[in-house]
Amino acid sequence: MELIGILIIIVGFALKLDTIAVVVVAGISTGLVAKMNLVEILDTLGSAFVSNRVTCLFLITLPVIGLCERYGLKAKAVMLIKKATNLSVGKLLSGYTLIRKVTIGMGVTLGGHPQFVRPLVSPMAEGAAIAKYGEKVEEKDMEKIRAYSAASDNIGNFFAQNVFMANSGVLLIASTLEGLGMPVDTLQIAKVAIPVAIISFVLWFIQNMIFDKRLKRKYATIENEKIRGDQ
Amino acid sequence: MDIAQLSNLLLEIFYIIIGLFMGITMVFTIKDTNHKTRIGTALFWGILAVIFILGNYIPSTIVGLLVVVIAILSATKQINIGTLKQLDETFANIKAEKLGLKIFIPSLSIAIIAMLVATFTGFPGTVAIGISALCALALTFIITKAKPKELLADSNRTFQSVGSFAILPQLLASLGVLFTTAGVGDKIASIISNVIPTGNALIGVATYCIGMALFTSIMGNAFAAFAVITVGIGVPFVFSIGGDPLICGTLALTAGYCGTLLTPMAANFNMLPAVLLEMKDKNAVIKVQAPFALILLAVHIFLMYSLGF
Numbered sequence: 092m093e094l095i096g097i098l099i100i101i102v103g104f105a106l107k108l109d110t111i112a113v114v115v116v117a118g119i120s121t122g123l124v125a126k127m128n129l130v131e132i133l134d135t136l137g138s139a140f141v142s143n144r145v146t147c148l149f150l151i152t153l154p155v156i157g158l159c160e161r162y163g164l165k166a167k168a169v170m171l172i173k174k175a176t177n178l179s180v181g182k183l184l185s186g187y188t189l190i191r192k193v194t195i196g197m198g199v200t201l202g203g204h205p206q207f208v209r210p211l212v213s214p215m216a217e218g219a220a221i222a223k224y225g226e227k228v229e230e231k232d233m234e235k236i237r238a239y240s241a242a243s244d245n246i247g248n249f250f251a252q253n254v255f256m257a258n259s260g261v262l263l264i265a266s267t268l269e270g271l272g273m274p275v276d277t278l279q280i281a282k283v284a285i286p287v288a289i290i291s292f293v294l295w296f297i298q299n300m301i302f303d304k305r306l307k308r309k310y311a312t313i314e315n316e317k318i319r320g321d322q
Numbered sequence: 323m324d325i326a327q328l329s330n331l332l333l334e335i336f337y338i339i340i341g342l343f344m345g346i347t348m349v350f351t352i353k354d355t356n357h358k359t360r361i362g363t364a365l366f367w368g369i370l371a372v373i374f375i376l377g378n379y380i381p382s383t384i385v386g387l388l389v390v391v392i393a394i395l396s397a398t399k400q401i402n403i404g405t406l407k408q409l410d411e412t413f414a415n416i417k418a419e420k421l422g423l424k425i426f427i428p429s430l431s432i433a434i435i436a437m438l439v440a441t442f443t444g445f446p447g448t449v450a451i452g453i454s455a456l457c458a459l460a461l462t463f464i465i466t467k468a469k470p471k472e473l474l475a476d477s478n479r480t481f482q483s484v485g486s487f488a489i490l491p492q493l494l495a496s497l498g499v500l501f502t503t504a505g506v507g508d509k510i511a512s513i514i515s516n517v518i519p520t521g522n523a524l525i526g527v528a529t530y531c532i533g534m535a536l537f538t539s540i541m542g543n544a545f546a547a548f549a550v551i552t553v554g555i556g557v558p559f560v561f562s563i564g565g566d567p568l569i570c571g572t573l574a575l576t577a578g579y580c581g582t583l584l585t586p587m588a589a590n591f592n593m594l595p596a597v598l599l600e601m602k603d604k605n606a607v608i609k610v611q612a613p614f615a616l617i618l619l620a621v622h623i624f625l626m627y628s629l630g631f
Contacts, residue, residue, distance in 0.1 A: 093509040096501060097540060104586060111486055112397035114493050115390060118500040125504035133386030135503055139496035140389050141377035145333065145448050146492045146590070150340045151455040152432055153484065155462050157476030159428050161409055162466040163418025167425050170418060203433075204595040210429035213599055238606035241595035242583075245611065248591075249579040250618075253572065263545055264571050267552055273567040283572040286629075290621055298614055 096121030149205040156210045165214045180219045180236055181303035184243040185296045187212050191247025192292060196254035204244060213240035224310035232306065239302060243295070250291035253284035325444040332445075334378065336452035341374030343477045350478040354404040362400025366392060366486065389496075392489070401486045406479050421465065428462040487597045490589040494542050501541075514554045526559035527570070527626045534574050535581030535619050542587025544578030551578075560630070570630040577622040583615040584608060 096117040103113030115136075122132035156164070178186075216236050220228050252258045261280045268275050323331075348367035351357060369388050377385065395401055418425060435454035439445055445453070462468065481488070518529050533555045537547035556574060561567050582588045586605065596604045603609075 093504060093506050094513075096497070096504075096506065100587070101540060109397045109399075110490060110586070110589075111493060112393045114490070114497050115393035118497045119390075121500055121504045121506060127504065130383055132500070133390070134382045135386070135500055136389055136496055137380075137382035137385030137387070139499035140492060141373065141382065141385055143492045143495040143499075144337050144340075144374060144377060146495055147340060147374075147488060148333075148336060148448055148451055149594075150343065150481065150484070150488060151336055151452055152458070153480035154343060154473055154477035155428050155432065155455060155458045157480040158459075158462050158466065158468055158473055159425055161414065161417075161472060161476055162425055162462075162468065163414040163416075163421060164425050164429065166411070166414045166418035167422070204591075204598055206429070206432050206436075208595055209598045211426070234601050234603065234606055235610070237599040237601055238596075238610040241592075241599065241607045242610045242614070244595075245583060245591050245607075246614065249582065250576055253576065260545070260575055263548060264575055267549055268567050268571050271553070271557060271561075271567075273561070275568045275571070279568055280572050283569050284576070286625060287573065287576045287618075287622070291618055294614055294617055294621075 092124045093121070095124050149203070152205050156205065159210065164210055177223070178219055179223065179303045180216050180239070180306060181299035183216055183219050184212070184239055185292075185299045187240075188243045188247040188295055189292060191244060192251035192288060195248060196251040196288060203248075204241060208240050208244045212243065213237050216240045220306065224306070228306075228310060232309070235302075239299070243299075246291060246295045251284075251288040254281050254288050329445055329449045332449050332452060336449075336455075337374045337377065339452075339456075341371045343481060344368075344371035344374060346474055347478050347481040350474075350482075351404055357402070357404040359400045359402050360404070362395050362398070363402055363404065366395050366401045367481075370489065389493070392486075396486055403482045403485060406482060407475065417466070424465050427465060428458040431461055432458045483600065484594070484597050487589065487593055490593065494587065494589065498541065498543060498546050501546075512554075515558060518555070518559060520559055521563060523560075523563055523565065523631055524627055526555075526563060527565070527630065528623050530555045530560050530570065530574055531577040531619060531623045531626060534578035535584070535615075538578040538581030539585035539587065542582075542585055542589065544575060544582055547578050547581070548575050560626075565626070565630045570626050573622050573626045573630070577619060577626075580615040580619040580622065583611040 099117040099120055100113060103117070104110070118136055119132055122135065123129075127135070213236070216239065217233055220233070220236055253260050253264075255261070258281075261277050261284075264280050265275055265277050344367050348364050348371060351360060351364040351367060354360060357363060369392055372380070373385055373388060432451075432454050435457050436450040439450035439453050443450075459473075463473075514533065519525065530551065533551045534544070534547055537551055538544040541547055552571060552574060556565075556567075556571065560570050582591060586593055586608065592607045592611075593604060596607055601607075
């Protein structure tokens with residue numbers, strides 16, 4: 092019975108019911124079956140909600156980006172990539188993932204969706220496609236490029252952070268294992284995390300390459316025919 | 323005042339600023355006479371503004387009640403984007419030509435100032451983000467010579483386009499607290515212990531990795547899953563038959579991250595960018611990540627089995 096909350100979430104998400112309502116219903120139901128009274132549940136929910144305001148901190152960066160967009164942030168990114176070297180979408184994104192991994196592996200967060208992907212990476216990747224294949228790139232593929240941009244950040248972020256020994260994930264592993272009577276050293280955890288950091292980059296690099304090939308097959312042929320026609 | 327107190331004070335100020343932006347969005351919504359669900363949407367932003375500005379001073383029970391009101395507004399489809407004035411592309415192009423590379427300075431400075439503050443001062447990363455955002459805002463005004471009125475319009479535009487998704491991570495974290503209070507973690511561990519046979523290293527390793535990915539997908543949080551699954555599966559099925567806790571434990575957490583790539587529950591990483599980047603398909607990011615995540619999960623099972631034993 093204690094698991095009713097998890098069940099509600101699985102079913103609610105699967106049926107694509109309203110996300111926020113599903114989460115709140117799951118929380119209240121879990122509290123009720125655990126024999127908490129309604130006031131206790133609301134009290135726990137309310138104080139948790141207030142103390143977790145920190146997850147919304149990214150909102151404070153949005154007006155800056157909104158204002159910069161008005162003054163040509165995206166427009167400039169497109170102009171720039173058009174002038175820049177002939178970097179493909181995939182290579183650009185692999186490069187971003189690599190930078191993200193190297194920096195976070197040193198304990199530096201240089202990225203994030205509101206800070207980097209929205210204002211910089213995605214417009215540059217979209218710009219790269221437009222620079223290479225012109226305006227004829229379909230909206231559907233533009234959306235895919237945006238999704239690849241977001242994924243490049245996630246993958247760069249997740250799989251190299253444990254290489255940094257003061258990362259919260261490393262500290263979690265250390266404290267959990269120590270709690271279970273198996274003390275480990277954080278530096279050793281960081282070393283063990285290296286293979287995954289490298290393998291995950293190679294895998295993402297390959298997927299980006301395949302994506303590049305697919306874009307090229309779809310759009311470059313039209314371009315080539317035009318060039319041949321001109322000659 | 324020590325640095326921890328100062329950090330908390332600064333965070334509280336940042337929440338108040340965010341609350342004021344939410345209040346601005348509420349005012350824009352009230353004024354938007356073409357808005358089909360004007361009252362409901364304005365109520366949503368108004369409630370959030372109150373919680374962000376006065377969160378520490380309102381009784382928790384009332385905040386809990388307000389969250390339930392938000393859930394009802396959301397369930398009845400009352401929270402929608404209003405009429406937003408689209409940006410003038412010609413204006414943006416002219417400004418982009420004129421300002422040149424300088425237009426990148428504010429967004430770059432958010433990341434760089436945050437990094438510098440977090441590295442060279444005693445402030446935690448969260449406080450650093452707030453400080454850098456405010457510095458970047460000042461830089462934006464200096465560089466673009468924008469009018470304050472434009473800031474109001476653009477904060478309204480960006481907040482509305484993020485919409486109710488903004489509070490999803492916050493809500494999920496709160497759900498985790500309720501789960502813990504209600505003892506859900508212990509129950510999961512005892513159930514899984516009943517289903518899976520012990521003694522086989524490969525089965526144990528595969529269960530540990532897949533269990534991490536699966537529970538991370540369900541809970542949207544690998545950290546919460548790690549504690550539960552390591553106790554419930556890691557110890558009885560992997561560590562007890564000779565698996566190295568250091569190697570297996572470390573791999574288990576990133577196996578969980580493979581699950582993070584696959585779930586709408588990890589709203590911060592998968593749903594938020596879909597909203598920020600204005601995608602029609604809200605699951606587009608997950609679809610792109612799915613093949614990568616599944617292959618990497620298989621790699622984790624292989625690594626844990628070959629290196630851990």
